Amino acid sequence: MPEAAGLANREPLRGYHLRVVQEVLLALLAAEPAHGYQLRARLALALGPLSDALNGGQVYVTLGRLEQAGLIDCTRVGQLDRPDRKVYALTEAGRARVQEWLLDVSWPKPAPAEFHLKLVAAAAGALDDPVAIVERQRHELLGGLREAQRAALAEPAGSTAGLLLEGVVLRLQADLRWLEECARYWEGRRRPAPAER
Template sequence: MRQQLLALLTRGPAHGYELKQGLEQLLGSAYPQPNVGQVYVTLGRLEKSGLIKGEDVEQSGRPNKRTYELTDAGRDAVSAWFEETADEPRVRDEFFMKLALAPLSGLADPVTLINKQRRQHLNTMRTLSKLAATEDRGNKIAQLLIEGAMLHLQADLDWLERCQEELE
């Protein structure tokens, strides 16, 4: 969440709740909603590390509000993040470990595990399809997120089919 908050702060100063809402509006309902407590904890850490600076703003009849803005170091950090590529091969896949270890343990049948995982993926795809139909069509970012998730699930379903062919 560190980099996402820094990226949102490139637009200008904001307080934690505004940043949370910004993520929610940008990514839509398919993306797990950020916990406001996690947002504030992360902002505190970013401030301690010198990537942002906070300022208390007085409000009449209400507690002070703390707004945050990027420092030069924060701007450099988010620029460096945008330059990095995302290389995340799923070699350490939790399901695959279960599949590989099931025959050794004698506690689970690999084909049963595959079928259970397949059902889970199909249920998730149905949920995402419903979200895609109800999500604001003007929110192209949310639509792309849903489409990407569905393509990953389809690839996982194809891979499960391959695993079952090899294990039967």
């Protein structure tokens, strides 16, 4: 795990990632109040080899924000030989947010419109060969697929994190198939259509 001390050097939490951590922490607190380290442990278990992406410190930063937003309450519990421990509990507003999240059907990273437009723009402005852009992207995603696949194969059967990795693998496969279509399309534009075979 990266050290929490590295937090200061990182960019502020943002976008999708921030949202996920917020909503997940809220949902984990819906069953019962918990300490920060318990929440961290649950996330780590669900993410398996991907949990390195979650800096431990982020959980505490996010909890602080959720408290400020009135979505959770924090109670200090005294300990004999150590500093007070914080126990977090969901507020009514927090519970309502969890309900919204469970019903929300928005899907992160949908159609790769940006990449499509990059190819169109590169071709239109003769900035770069779209086929070369596709090849670079393919290389990147294949490296990711190789990595995700190895991580998935290393998971024991029935592992929760394995299920996540399977999702990563399937998505990369779909993206790679689309890139194949992109390559074919832009190759066709680059040269005269080949004779029918």
